[in-house]
Amino acid sequence: MILRGGRILDPERRIDRIGDIVIHDGHIQAVVWDPKDIVPSPQTRVIDVSGKWVVPAWVDMHVHLREPGEEYKETIATGTAAAVAGGFGAVACMPNTHPVNDCAAVTEFIRRRAQEQGFCRVYPVAAISKGLKGQELSEFGELREAGAVAVSDDGRPVTNAALMRRALEYARAFDLVVISHAEEEALSRGGHMHEGLVSTRLGLQGIPAAAEAAMIARDVLLAELTGGRLHIAHVSTEASVWILREAKRRGVAVTCETAPHYFTLTDECVEGFDTVFKVNPPLRTRRDVEAVKEGLADGTIDAIATDHAPHSVLEKDTEFQDAANGMIGLESALPLVLGLIRDGVGDPLDILAKVTCNPARILGIPMGSLQPGLPAHVTVIDPEAEVVIDPEGFQSKGRNCPFRGWSVRGRVVLTLVDGLVRYPFH
Numbered sequence: 001m002i003l004r005g006g007r008i009l010d011p012e013r014r015i016d017r018i019g020d021i022v023i024h025d026g027h028i029q030a031v032v033w034d035p036k037d038i039v040p041s042p043q044t045r046v047i048d049v050s051g052k053w054v055v056p057a058w059v060d061m062h063v064h065l066r067e068p069g070e071e072y073k074e075t076i077a078t079g080t081a082a083a084v085a086g087g088f089g090a091v092a093c094m095p096n097t098h099p100v101n102d103c104a105a106v107t108e109f110i111r112r113r114a115q116e117q118g119f120c121r122v123y124p125v126a127a128i129s130k131g132l133k134g135q136e137l138s139e140f141g142e143l144r145e146a147g148a149v150a151v152s153d154d155g156r157p158v159t160n161a162a163l164m165r166r167a168l169e170y171a172r173a174f175d176l177v178v179i180s181h182a183e184e185e186a187l188s189r190g191g192h193m194h195e196g197l198v199s200t201r202l203g204l205q206g207i208p209a210a211a212e213a214a215m216i217a218r219d220v221l222l223a224e225l226t227g228g229r230l231h232i233a234h235v236s237t238e239a240s241v242w243i244l245r246e247a248k249r250r251g252v253a254v255t256c257e258t259a260p261h262y263f264t265l266t267d268e269c270v271e272g273f274d275t276v277f278k279v280n281p282p283l284r285t286r287r288d289v290e291a292v293k294e295g296l297a298d299g300t301i302d303a304i305a306t307d308h309a310p311h312s313v314l315e316k317d318t319e320f321q322d323a324a325n326g327m328i329g330l331e332s333a334l335p336l337v338l339g340l341i342r343d344g345v346g347d348p349l350d351i352l353a354k355v356t357c358n359p360a361r362i363l364g365i366p367m368g369s370l371q372p373g374l375p376a377h378v379t380v381i382d383p384e385a386e387v388v389i390d391p392e393g394f395q396s397k398g399r400n401c402p403f404r405g406w407s408v409r410g411r412v413v414l415t416l417v418d419g420l421v422r423y424p425f426h
């Protein structure tokens, strides 16, 4: 197959140039700048992608696939179909399933199911603590062996600082990154949205920004103490950004991600009490949104992940206080991320790095590059296509999309995983 005449953007090698990509046997055989340098054989499928962007398939390092245990919300099949429809060639799935992914048998189940039914690569994240209970560490060596690429108790924080310290030390031995869901529960408990003017006006109990930032500060100190690799999930506040900026300046081995809703939406969205806007960490203020964008611009924030969290109407069609936290994100992320480029937050290579080579490097997975010789994981994007976001057409089982009806620009044309066309579906 030849992808002909597209704008090739490879953030890892800082390439931004019109060219052709030759794919053979599931691998990138060559990237060619002069079309005369390749003579396609009659069997070669030549796809004209002029006017399009040809980029490494996107990597979402934070999704909830809900299988095993909550298949009514999502399955590995539907979640990965949503991924490739959104331009992602790989997802890392969080361990808060039923049973929890805290042992090799569950990790192996996820990998096997992904191989049989998945549309993209699936990299399991295993639990830090057994049962996500925050008491006893799971067996990191066994989990690594089974295919886990990171550990996290995502969905809840590791409340006990001594356990987090031991997790960072233990993870070092297996070169696993520890992903922190940073939340000081003593401050957040009982809260339903960001604590501020809007929560006061609505009479809803709030979650202060400090609940997130305080836990990030603790974890940064523990990373410095142990030399372990720390990654902070879903950064949403101004204080979080400045703590992480300072930590990086000091040379602490810490990376972090944010999600599209944290650079796009504010707590004012909650004013209609629509539970689609209930998420943890909560939507913050305009000032926090600007700080997150600054963090993306100056490289403090390494990655953009969706925190795709499908729920059924059972969890969302209820009073705001009773509703579950979470939004889906796989099928709306791409135009919102491209919006950062249009808004001048970063140039295409800098922004694309946050959904390709950066998350791949953090997880240590072979994705996020268009280097010849590697498996062909490629996404072709029409950056100018005008799209109205319609969750009713999503592959995901979730309909809890906060961007319903938004007019945006940017559409996935093609997603290749291991050289195979996984999107569009056929």
Ligand SMILES: [Zn+2]
Residues within 6 Å of the ligand: 154, 155, 156, 181, 233, 234, 280, 281
């Ligand atoms: Zn989380």
